[in-house]
Amino acid sequence: MDMLLQFVANGLVSGAFYALSALGLTxxxxxxxxxxxxxxxxxxxxxxxxxxxxxxxxxxFFAGLALTLAVMGACGWLVDRFxxxxxxxxxxxxxxxLTIGLSIFxxxxxLLLVGTAPLTIEGPLPNKPVFLGPVVLTELRVFAxxxxxxxILAAHLxxxxxxxxxxxxxxxxxPMAARLAGINTARVYASTFALGTMLAASAGMLxxxxxxxxxxxxxxxxxxxxxxxxxxxxxxxxGAIVGGLxxxxxxxxxxxxxxxxxVDIIGFIIVILTLIFKPxxxxxxxxxxx
Amino acid sequence: xxxxxxxLLVLGLIALAFPLLVGDQYxxxxxxxxLLYAVLATSLNLIVGYVGEFSLGHTAFLGxxxxxxxxxxxxxxxxxxxxxxxxxxxxxxxxVAIGAIxxxxxxxxxxxxxxxxxxxxxxxxxxxxxxxxxxxxLSGVAQPALLADASPLMAKRFxxxxxxxxxxxxxxxxxxxxxSNNGRAAVTVRENRFVAQSVGIRxxxxxxxxxxxxxxxxxxxxxxxAHYITFVGANVFGxxxxxxxxxxxxxxxxxxxxxxxxxxxxxxxxxxxLRELQELRLSLFGLIVMGVVLFLPNGLxxxxxxxxxxNQSDDxxxxxxxxxxxxx
Numbered sequence: 019m020d021m022l023l024q025f026v027a028n029g030l031v032s033g034a035f036y037a038l039s040a041l042g043l044t045x046x047x048x049x050x051x052x053x054x055x056x057x058x059x060x061x062x063x064x065x066x067x068x069x070x071x072x073x074x075x076x077x078x079f080f081a082g083l084a085l086t087l088a089v090m091g092a093c094g095w096l097v098d099r100f101x102x103x104x105x106x107x108x109x110x111x112x113x114x115x116l117t118i119g120l121s122i123f124x125x126x127x128x129l130l131l132v133g134t135a136p137l138t139i140e141g142p143l144p145n146k147p148v149f150l151g152p153v154v155l156t157e158l159r160v161f162a163x164x165x166x167x168x169x170i171l172a173a174h175l176x177x178x179x180x181x182x183x184x185x186x187x188x189x190x191x192x193p194m195a196a197r198l199a200g201i202n203t204a205r206v207y208a209s210t211f212a213l214g215t216m217l218a219a220s221a222g223m224l225x226x227x228x229x230x231x232x233x234x235x236x237x238x239x240x241x242x243x244x245x246x247x248x249x250x251x252x253x254x255x256x257g258a259i260v261g262g263l264x265x266x267x268x269x270x271x272x273x274x275x276x277x278x279x280x281v282d283i284i285g286f287i288i289v290i291l292t293l294i295f296k297p298x299x300x301x302x303x304x305x306x307x308x
Numbered sequence: 309x310x311x312x313x314x315x316l317l318v319l320g321l322i323a324l325a326f327p328l329l330v331g332d333q334y335x336x337x338x339x340x341x342x343l344l345y346a347v348l349a350t351s352l353n354l355i356v357g358y359v360g361e362f363s364l365g366h367t368a369f370l371g372x373x374x375x376x377x378x379x380x381x382x383x384x385x386x387x388x389x390x391x392x393x394x395x396x397x398x399x400x401x402x403x404v405a406i407g408a409i410x411x412x413x414x415x416x417x418x419x420x421x422x423x424x425x426x427x428x429x430x431x432x433x434x435x436x437x438x439x440x441x442x443x444x445x446l447s448g449v450a451q452p453a454l455l456a457d458a459s460p461l462m463a464k465r466f467x468x469x470x471x472x473x474x475x476x477x478x479x480x481x482x483x484x485x486x487x488s489n490n491g492r493a494a495v496t497v498r499e500n501r502f503v504a505q506s507v508g509i510r511x512x513x514x515x516x517x518x519x520x521x522x523x524x525x526x527x528x529x530x531x532x533x534a535h536y537i538t539f540v541g542a543n544v545f546g547x548x549x550x551x552x553x554x555x556x557x558x559x560x561x562x563x564x565x566x567x568x569x570x571x572x573x574x575x576x577x578x579x580x581x582l583r584e585l586q587e588l589r590l591s592l593f594g595l596i597v598m599g600v601v602l603f604l605p606n607g608l609x610x611x612x613x614x615x616x617x618x619n620q621s622d623d624x625x626x627x628x629x630x631x632x633x634x635x636x
Contacts, residue, residue: 047416051416105602110416110419114419115554115597115600116602118551121594122551122597123594123598125590126593126594241424279434286427290421290428297413297417
């Protein structure tokens with residue numbers, strides 16, 4: 019029984035990161051309809067940038083996080099303006115291929131520049147254990163989960179309560195009407211992509227401070243983010259959070275009671291079952307038009 | 309149609325003569341890999357180019373074929389002439405099951421669910437140690453018996469002709485499929501699903517036929533792979549194979565029969581000759597993929613067909629309305 023609570027707690031911790039990175043993807047994939055297979059690579063670059071900022075440049079964790087967010091936001095903006103922009107409104111296929119190409123390029127270029135060694139980011143708190151009843155966590159994990167929550171809240175506020183957020187919601191409801199109302203939709207798309215990239219990158223850096231990050235982590239992260247977005251429902255904020263936590267807990271339980279080697283299978287089983295039985299996800303906000 | 313058939317026949321004749329003119333094992337090996345990839349790219353092209361859905365899980369069928377052939381050969385001692393067709397059949401059966409589930413979905417959902425199936429199979433192959441030998445893989449798959457005392461060069465030539473036979477079979481089936489009512493119906497569905505439905509074409513049925521045929525061909529290629537390489541590991545389900553296949557179909561031009569062949573030839577040669585740039589190779593691949601999507605969206609064959617059609621319409625402006633039967 020004690021173990022059960024511990025597994026659930028561990029699952030919620032990793033679920034918080036799944037939620038954060040999936041939130042980025044739900045903006046890009048759910049709203050913009052860009053099937054972004056480079057999402058995991060953006061997450062990975064966040065970890066690498068964080069490592070560069072804290073270890074090589076010697077910044078403290080928070081300054082490093084701010085720098086990472088700024089740089090990755092700019093990267094996301096550029097990727098959208100120079101690559102995604104050119105295949106917009108051509109259906110999914112070009113964007114799938116383009117982002118697969120981008121992910122191959124980013125992974126292997128990062129591999130050339132940084133190497134295969136795991137990169138550890140110095141966290142802002144020591145790895146001291148915290149006892150919550152029968153459950154043991156570390157201070158760093160508690161902090162990272164809190165940071166995830168803050169970032170998710172910040173993204174929510176940006177989308178709900180700023181001019182840019184209003185423009186985004188208008189654009190994704192009806193791009194033509196948004197353009198007629200004087201919204202520069204190209205800029206909105208680029209901002210959304212940048213925001214999604216920043217969420218992925220912050221997840222990469224936070225998780226890199228708990229475990230470690232390495233340049234080939236991207237593929238698995240992309241797939242799990244897709245699993246969460248499909249489970250939660252495309253474009254749904256609540257769905258990404260609940261889906262992320264569900265996936266985290268399911269994986270922790272599977273790993274704890276069944277086998278650790280096949281942990282990744284649970285996500286794929288979830289996605290197959292979701293698509294068969296509830297294809298619009300748990301919290302879908304929009305009905306798919308044919 | 310004629311242009312495509314004649315080009316295919318000429319390419320076939322060149323390929324027939326190739327092993328007789330070349331006595332170098334390395335070149336023959338490259339030739340065999342080109343043919344293997346040609347089968348794979350052709351089979352993927354049936355789904356990407358003719359169903360119009362993007363499958364990222366095609367390695368599932370390659371892997372199923374390879375594991376089937378390897379297991380039948382190692383556990384039951386069946387010879388290669390039995391295991392390779394059986395590999396195709398097993399893949400096709402899985403194609404029926406997987407297609408029945410996945411073809412209900414379209415667009416990004418189809419992409420993700422096919423990828424999920426391939427990944428599930430990869431994880432099973434990697435973890436079910438009792439059956440698939442897990443991460444150690446299956447080694448020592450038997451070579452065909454008549455190669456027992458052949459020289460390495462003769463063995464390579466034998467494999468080359470075997471691969472050529474498979475490629476010819478794959479192209480023959482693909483050709484018959486594409487230029488049958490089935491293929492035309494599939495193209496109609498690809499171009500406009502609703503028009504197709506309105507004239508009585510049931511999209512699911514035709515997509516399913518193309519999917520199962522693609523699975524069958526990929527399974528044959530997998531079976532051949534198992535006997536030729538003599539080792540099968542979970543990497544046959546991996547994303548690396550998938551990426552190569554996609555790039556080949558894409559660069560060559562999807563929805564044409566020659567395109568994937570051209571793609572297989574180009575990409576295999578590029579991979580071999582860029583070996584000196586080992587480190588940079590994959591980065592370059594990524595850039596090439598992005599470049600093709602942005603600048604050559606219909607691949608080389610799309611580009612050439614476009615040129616050809618434009619020239620023809622210049623030459624014979626009055627007969628330009630006669631459709632050349634080329635793929636859309």
